[in-house]
Amino acid sequence: MARHEYYDDGSTDKQQCPRCGDTFLGDYDDRLHCGQCSYTEFK
Ligand SMILES: [Zn+2]
Numbered sequence: 001m002a003r004h005e006y007y008d009d010g011s012t013d014k015q016q017c018p019r020c021g022d023t024f025l026g027d028y029d030d031r032l033h034c035g036q037c038s039y040t041e042f043k
Contacts, residue, residue, distance in 0.1 A: 015041070 025032035
């Protein structure tokens with residue numbers, strides 16, 4: 001319940017795109033998707 005404390009370094013429970021580095025991956029049912037470079041990571 002203390003996730004707000006992690007906003008300091010820009011990281012939340014969201015994952016960042018390994019290609020873009022500064023873009024968060026969209027969280028879908030079975031995968032994470034970067035809308036900028038189309039990188040997809042299956043869970
Ligand atoms: Zn990306």
